[in-house]
Amino acid sequence: MRDENWGTFTPVVEDLKLDQTAEEFSVTYRATCSDAARTLVCDARIRGGADGSLSFEVSAEPKTDVETNRTGFILLHPLKGVAGKAVKVLHVDGREEASTFPEAIDPMCPFQDIRALSHEITPGVWATCTMEGDTFEMEDQRNWSDASYKTYVRPLSRPWPYVLKKGHSIKQAVRLVISGTLPPAADRAATRPVRIDIGKVSGKFPDMGLGVPTEEAAHALERVDLLRRLDPKWLICQVDLRDNKGNRELDAYRQLAEATGADVALEIVTSGGPRPLDELKTLAKAVDQARLTPNAVALFPAQDMKSVLPGSKWPEMPSFKEIYGAAREAFPGAKLGGGMATYFTELNRKRPPADLIDYVTHTTCPNVHAADDRSVMETIETLPYQILSTRSFMGDRIEYRIGPSQLGCRENPYGKSTAANSDNRRVCLSRIDPRQRGLFNAAWMVAYAAAVAQGGVDAIAFGAPTGPFGHIYRRAEFVQPYFDTLNRPAVYPSFHVFAGLSQCSGADLLDMRFSDRGRLAALAVRDVADTVVLWVANLTADEIVAEIPAIAGRSASIIELKADAFERLSSTPDFLESEAEISGAKLALDAYAVIRVKVY
Template identity: 60%
Template sequence: MTTAASRAIRLCGTEQVDPQLRTLRAGPLSVEFDNGAIRYVRIGGVEVLRGISFLVRDENWGTETPVLDDLQIDEKPDAFSVAYRGTCAGACGRLVYQARIAGGSDGALSFVVEAEPETDVLTNRTGFVVLHPIEGLAGKPVKVLHEDGREKLSLFPDYIDPKCPFTDIRALSHEIAPGIWATCTMEGDAFEMEDQRNWSDASYKTYVRPLRRPWPYRLPKGEKFTQAVRLQLLGTLPAASSKKPNPSINLTIGRAIGRVPRIGVGVAADEAKHALKIPELIRRLAPEWMVCQVDLRFGHGQDELESYTALAQLTGAGVVLEIITKGTLDPFGELAPLADAVQRLRLNPEAVCVFPAQDMKSVQPGAPWPAMPTFEQNYAAARRAFPGVALGGGMAAYFTELNRKRPPTGALDYATFTTCPNVHAADDVSVMETLQAVPHLIRSTRAFMGDRLPLRIGPSQLGCRENPYGKSTAPNEANGRVCLSRIDPRQRGLFNAAWIAGYFAACARGGVEAVAFGDFTGPFGHVHRKADFVQPWFDEQDGRMVYPAFHVMAGLSKLNGATLLSVGTSGVDSIAAIAAEKDGRTTLWLSNLTAKKQSVQLSDTPISARIAVLAADQFERAAADPNFMESPGKRLDNQFISLDAYAVARVDLHRSSST
């Protein structure tokens, strides 16, 4: 018998709940207080900074979650203040700090921290991080005040910068409205900026301690230090806004703009045999392509290829072999036995990608690359081993590594990369914000790889496949939200369904040829299986269960070959939408990207419409029934659609021919 899941499990797969944001105001200045950090610094509704936070990052770039004590918040009409004691403790050591935040109606904001390590702390970075938003700032002017007093007028990067655009920073100033400049000053150490869009973060990040210094480094026990971030405004500030937001998000479906991308899955070598045990569900998922990893570092070969061959026969999906070589200087010698096995099994892959092991670890810009085959040698070996098979190239790791090490395009049939949304932050808001960076990733890739090459992205998922920046992925025994961990509980919740719908919609608008998400089973899977990690509620159920994203994947696969339609929306950061036309029918997929209920209003009244909704109140039924979203749905009697937190809806529309 299926028992009821808690709302927390339904939404995010874990009983742990992200802290609620608290809005603090002082005249036209507003901020969101978030477990010791500040988000969304706005003046008169205009976003000035995406966030300010004091972080402790360990030697694998994992971020310690602070525990707050003695929290005091004081609010007045023209000022607010926050004070608390923070503690960061983990394998890297223990550090405590006193934090003071103050904001005024003149737009001034300060965030001061006095910190003391209670043990030695081994860290890659400890201190302030300041985030500037990307929307409205990409390619726009910024004044940079350097440590030596020099001021230079420059531009925020338009295309994603693989290097640090600015170093030795004391202050950054940008115009937030005509005649109004915001200056953010950082104190206590040297700061530099990186373009966080490299990791799919929706921000430019200015952080303490330049990467040219050695890391990890040690903070000695008892050695106190102070850092501060201050924001000042110059110009006539707007009055505090009293306008209430529109309760509904307007949505308009427009003209044809292209084709819907092919949707697929990744297949980890150790999950392929598990997938073969659930053939009906795999057929129901109906991926159009599979990225099947063959990792020669771990001796993959005949057994894995046999499983991939069986999956190809079961699904009819195209197979891309993602081959990680050992990185020897004889790439053909590594590939030849694999190619022989592929031929014996009559696997017939639609494409291969070959990546040397050295490319699975990050190399900082300007640092020497390890000895390894060149791109040209790898590609020539792949062509020789797999004649007549399409060749993809780029990085099996993240866009960051592709941007830092750009391959020649002449030998390739398509370009590829993956993303992981929790490299720098793992809270719900930050992870969902990464969808805002996807168009920038696509645009920047085309800028240096060219428009000729088709682009395929994935497999991407909430969890981390492999950590290019540390020794390993981060553990997550507590089933929480952890940076760079393979285990992300939201994979099992509605959160992931909404995120996948939003990611796919962004890729479709960007003209991406194909997108792959997650795996059939396992930590990145769409179908539950018992594993060596805890999966609350799902582990307790009888029978085979599917995660909410299963229904989104299966539904989007039905749009294969469909004509993509433009969609305009007034709530692009709250609602994701993709519309397509196939066989004379229009299908609209919507997902709520927030933890709050959203209302959507269709601008055009269809002749008729039916809606199927995947939401928290249907979670148990959807988990037990893989055909849950196959029903025609309910009749939509008006133009309004209500979506609960992270809910996803499919709307089947009959529109007039003039629409």
């Protein structure tokens, strides 16, 4: 149940009962969704059978008039074994359609007016999901980095919000049936080692960059010695002409560039007026007065900072030709970037002409729809599809940059603002994510960098120097447990990952093969000294053993970012220099641990 702002209610569950026999199980409960304005009471029953059948039925009664954007079932199909595969669609009118789950990400709804979906889960075995009680449609959630296709109740073509009238009960059900003979379950023991093989050169590792929000520029200068250790190759320096943010920071941007040797890409959000050239010329004059020489300029009209649903009318604004032409005239010596300062979703819905810009860009946010650890880590699965899709409509020749991306949400194009999170919880669409300061973020960054590098992206930016998206601690307006108790400079585990990966910028990227993809992420490069540098991250909360044949019989060293080293990780900026020799091809990684191995 979602309110008129797409906020999701957390139900209060009562009368939970579970019954189980050798042949079936059932679960019943009552759930209440309510706030000061509305109350909905749901009676639910879940049944499962030994034949693989599953049903989930709900009868819901509004105790008041209930204003809602969506109330009902959501059905998710995963990507693995599904993307690009055949699907049979039964429509509400009884019509049957044979199609495929899209491989390139669909900006619209792949299927509408759905009653049932069937797909082959293994040769000769089909899973059929039937949805009752309303009309369902599907959206491609990879647009938002979710690792799923999402089938939801009530088409978005109907008006929303809508009202469930008091006393008028609604009933819905989802039923799963398996047809065909299931093979014996395969051994998927979590204790089994994951073998990682290093292959041949497959490309170049992208240049590592940092975002510099206006509010963090001065803080970054205060920690410039630590920033030098990060060694970013480019800085995304933000200027927002909607509220005149960034002009006062231009001098700080220049100092940061001079201190690090990084190129500057100005990320400019225009005010949205009809004459972009006038304000860009004014900005260019201020940039020149600050003695700042941007290597690149990316331009984003204010109208593009809010999401527009497919089929809706786009706001009145200058054309692509007018916008990019104004940028070329105001900043003639800089590369010109276009796309979206927000997420792939918006880029997929509004695609810039490749012949008007030098590079295309967007960011990602891993917690638009779900903020639990597993869902956030699974968003890595969507990156190859986002890259494939962007290349399909922008072409292979144009430069491709992603970022700055991080666990927190820097911009919410789907609502009025980002979500508050004063309690350091896992919250969707919030700027503050406590995992930014932990090992989870370090592992997520390694996995993200590996996916983007193998996808052939030219440059990537992660987070910011300091603040809610930072790699370096500073005291802030939000509580940061442990770090706020320290009386010394401190860094987060991601600091070491960024610093190490930045050293890989431009190096030969090596192909990777896994015996069990999904539990570990890894990337490897060969540096100028012919040393193989391998990064491996545990993407789970369980210990996993990595088996790496390339280490056997070779001289090798290791750095481990793990929980029992957390105090040293936070207090030792040069942690990567404390390498230890290793022998043997099997290495254990604890929960969300990261290792760097150098093979000489």
